């Protein structure tokens with residue numbers, strides 16, 4: 453049984469004071485929702501403040517990016533060593549990083565490996581652009597992105613205690629985020645998203661094995677709201693959502709998480 457997962461990516465929004473206010477507005481309600489793993493990903497400068505607010509709650513913290521080196525002369529960068537003090541997760545390979553900051557599949561792969569080696573769990577984003585979708589290249593792009601990002605990764609990774617190893621499927625989440633659906637209000641359909649997620653699972657099965665592919669959580673992301681979450685959560689293949697814009701509104705994000713939990717509990 454895969455535990456459903458909903459993460460909020462706040463992107464480059466909220467000052468520290470605004471981040472604290474937003475957490476205050478949603479934390480109690482989020483905390484009470486059972487049966488779904490909940491993650492907030494505020495900007496770097498708010499991570500420490502938010503981590504203190506989340507302490508003792510059932511809500512986890514994630515960063516939105518990191519560099520693949522652990523320390524050194526990389527002015528302006530943030531390392532996995534710095535993040536793991538406060539975060540459990542880190543979003544990697546988001547399409548906005550690929551597009552605006554030139555992140556290649558190779559860079560994403562180095563980041564995934566560095567995160568896992570330092571006990572951070574990547575939320576690995578993959579997704580095709582509009583022109584790739586229209587040219588019928590979705591399968592090819594997804595295959596390439598997943599295979600490249602996971603090259604040399606797993607099947608086991610160090611555990612937090614470092615005394616043993618854990619299956620990589622317990623330490624990684626993949627988010628299928630078609631670029632044309634991000635921030636556009638034009639979400640994919642549940643069937644479209646489920647079909648691509650099935651494809652991702654088959655790529656992962658070839659890289660590791662079928663059991664691990666079945667254990668791995670794969671989310672949909674792209675214009676998810678309280679009004680359309682049911683369409684995605686009701687697909688057995690889709691394990692939850694990575695939510696951008698709607699995660700900045702307390703009511704809306706709580707409603708997304710609540711609906712996801714209820715629907716997943718119902719369909720088992």
Ligand code: PEP
Nearest residue numbers: 634635673674675696697
């Ligand atoms: C995202 O940034 O990962 C995302 C899915 O954004 P939005 O929900 O705003 O489309």
